[in-house]
Amino acid sequence: MxxxxxxxxxxxxxxxxxxxxxxxxxxxxxxxxxxxxxxxxxxxxxxxxxxxxxxxxxxxxxxxxxxxxxxxxxxxxxxxxxxxxxxxxxxxxxxxxxxxxxxxxxxxxxxxxxxxxxxxxxxxxxxxxxxxxxxxxxxxxxxxxxxxxxxxxxxxxxxxxxxxxxxxxxxxxxxxxxxxxxxxxxxxxxxxxxxASNMSYPIASDFAIDCAWSCQRIFNYMRASTHFQQAYSVLLNNEIVFLSRAISYQMKLPQETITLADDEIIIPCSNGFVLAQLSV
Known part of the structure; x- marks a missing residue:
């Protein structure tokens, strides 16, 4: 053929x-x-x-x-x-x-x-x-x-x-x-x-993350879309925080937001947390 x-x-x-x-x-x-x-x-x-x-x-x-x-x-x-x-x-x-x-x-x-x-x-x-x-x-x-x-x-x-x-x-x-x-x-x-759902190319607001999502969902979504090189936004303690990439996740009880060394932050989710890197 x-x-x-x-x-x-x-x-x-x-x-x-x-x-x-x-x-x-x-x-x-x-x-x-x-x-x-x-x-x-x-x-x-x-x-x-x-x-x-x-x-x-x-x-x-x-x-x-x-x-x-x-x-x-x-x-x-x-x-x-x-x-x-x-x-x-x-x-x-x-x-x-x-x-x-x-x-x-x-x-x-x-x-x-x-x-x-x-x-x-x-x-x-x-x-x-x-x-x-x-x-x-x-x-x-x-x-x-x-x-x-x-x-x-x-x-x-x-x-x-x-x-x-x-x-x-x-x-x-x-x-x-x-x-x-x-x-x-x-x-x-x-x-x-x-x-049918007809989806367009994403804009900046489409990169918003909801802490009500599971930690696995947030982690996989961020890892699958990192190539866009677009900062992710998430509302934490009434403040919008911007993230560059997901590092790991753990399915444990949700906890408070914790900022770590090297611009890393723990994001509490519905069923655990995601370790992510802050956007600079």
Missing amino acids: NIGFIGSSGSFSTLALQYLLDSEHSLSFVACDGCSNDSRFPIINDSVESLAMQYGITCINLEQPLAKVLSKLKSQVIDIILVACYGKKVPQEILALPLWGCVNLHPSLLPAFRGPVPIFWQFKEAATLGISLHTMTSHIDAGAIISQKSVSLEDGLSQQQIFSQLIQAGLPLIEQLLDDPQQALQNAQQQDERL
Whole structure:
């Protein structure tokens, strides 16, 4: 099968692309923002562009005018396009090109947590984590669900570690689709719009923490979103305190707020406490 891939420089995209490169399928092209196919220009290590160049795969820059992108894509034989963590809307003209259409690997249990940063919101709301493979339409993350799987993770993972485990859970979904795309697409189920949540990119106020949450929830949320480099705010003794990262947690009886040496602070929670670093 001839597969096209659309992604970004993030680890979610690169892990999905590496799977395709290691599979028995033929990869027709890789597309992302900024692909140049020119070794004179530096590229991001471990990006989809760098992987494409390593394997000699055509890399198409999606920032070019659409007509130019379409001209390059129409020169390729494309049975299906897999999209993983591409942060923009894919034009309808591209969606219509492949024989079996375009599918997206999305890190949430759709229709919940549509949008560009579902991991942030799932940890913020202590929701069940998961991954979905769905068809692509003119509406972002709203296509029919081909397959999905819930995922349980250990505590304290970074976003990159979370992506790695979600991709591992998603690989069998991709494999099942590629084995029999006709059957998989025929069995795809439309999403229930009544259950849909469309989430935006977080702003500063979204990084507020509630001491009524469990210590485990606070710890995992902070560890999963540290890469945003945004201070977390928490109300302690009628004063707003800003934190930079979570260090550890313990499930003990709540206690008073204690500021320790080296700008560390103990945050009392509903069922224990979190040791965190103060933001400077």
